[in-house]
Amino acid sequence: MTTSEPAAVGVLIVDDDPLVRAGLAMLLGGAPDIRVVAEAGDGSEVLPMVDRHAPDVVLMDIRMPAMDGLAATEALRARRHAPEVIILTTFDADEHVLRALRAGAAGFVLKDTPPAEIVAAVRRVAKGEPVLSSTVTRRLIARVTDADHDRRRRHARDKLALLNEREREVAVAVGQGRSNAEIGAVLYLSVPTVKTHVSSILTKLDLNNRVQVALLVHDAGLLDDQR
Secondary structure (H helix, E strand, O other), X not given: OOOOOOOOEEEEEEOOOHHHHHHHXXXXXXXXXXXXEEEEOOHHHHHHHHHHHOOOEEXXXXXXXXXXXXXXXXXXXXXXXXXXXXXXEOOOOOHHHHHHHHHOOOEEEEOOOOHHHHHHHXXXXXXXXXXXXXXXXXXXXXXXXXXXXXXXXXXXXXXXXXOOHHHHHHHHHHHOOOOHHHHHHHHOOOHHHHHHHHHHHHHHHOOOOHHHHHHHHHHOOHHHHOO
């Protein structure tokens, strides 16, 4: 009896700089469990490329001339069963990065990130894990001016009111950057029960991933309440 090898993680690289694309393709191509399925030079190519090549992960540059990575991420993550998105950026506290995270990107990596960390980020996102810590999320939000602070807080609290008490506790724990196992230990729940609550939270709030939950909890001021 033979056991089949797990399928390699398919990656679409989107960047308007051909040298960056070539470097990333070479870097990721060296990993035995990752394959680059296609490359694109502009955000307008993303949806057709995704339809054609069905990648698991999209590495998305934020700044491109015709259609930027933010618009492409918003269009892509609005779809059902969309691939995960990792934002490629030069700046770690950029308003566009924050908007991309709100749109459903699973995280971001800086373009000067060590190669091994980029490979690790792709692997993590392919497994449904975010690639930025709650500390990075809070720092990013704190450093980006948000003129709609009060409106955003009201909106976040209204959405979280849709959750029951236990789901709200789990959502706050997600916002604190805790893993499912850590949430279970703190709230005296089994890991499968935590997973069920997280799935229910995503469904009730119409969100894509844990990063969006963390941002919503932060917007609502619930992380401030924990201090």
